[in-house]
Amino acid sequence: MVTNPLDYVEPLGKAGASGFTFHVETSKENWQELVQKIKSKGMKPGVSLRPGTPIEEVYPLLDNENPVEMVLVMTVEPGFGGQKFMPEMMDKVRALRKKYPSLDIEVDGGLGPSTIDLAASAGANCIVAGSSVFGASDPAHVITLMSKSVEDAQKTS
Ligand SMILES: O=C(CO)[C@@H](O)[C@H](O)COP(=O)(O)O
Secondary structure, rough: OOOOOOOHHHHHHHHHHEEEEEEEEOOOOOHHHHHHHHHHOOOOEEEEEEEOOOHHHHHHHHHHOOOOOEEEOOOOOOOOOOOOOHHHHHHHHHHHHHOOOOOOOEOOOOOOOOHHHHHHHHHHOOOOOHHHOOOOOOHHHHHHHHHHHHHHHHHHO
8 A cells, every 4th residue: 555656656567567556545636637648558447445435435436437447345454464354344345246246346355265265255357366375385286275165156146
């Protein structure tokens, strides 16, 4: 999480990033400028929200003629890996999936074999996982398991 995302759009675009996600909490005044600049650099714009931020705060960024294309629901406070997944954040994922059936919805924080089904069944289709993968004896197995959970949930939704 950075407080001045606009400063990073150009360097990340030059470095070859394909997407750029900024926090709604730090971008209330300039999100439209941010989205425009991110797209002009060939990146996909996304918006993220902290656990204490209501989901309604991202709706204006989606219900817009130049919308963000992904929402990242933080399932821990941003800052560091290894924190505990907050299952109550799945209400936000469910609300988003109901309102925007084809939106990319990402979750980040505490995702692993024991929490992936909650996120997948709520409607998340992009998963950020740190410790559960890098701390596993068989990281490929954990990735396969989580991918399957998301794919299976999408088939039944
Ligand atoms: O860095 C953060 C949040 O800022 C973490 O949420 C990681 O992005 C994922 O780490 P794990 O929770 O999977 O260990």
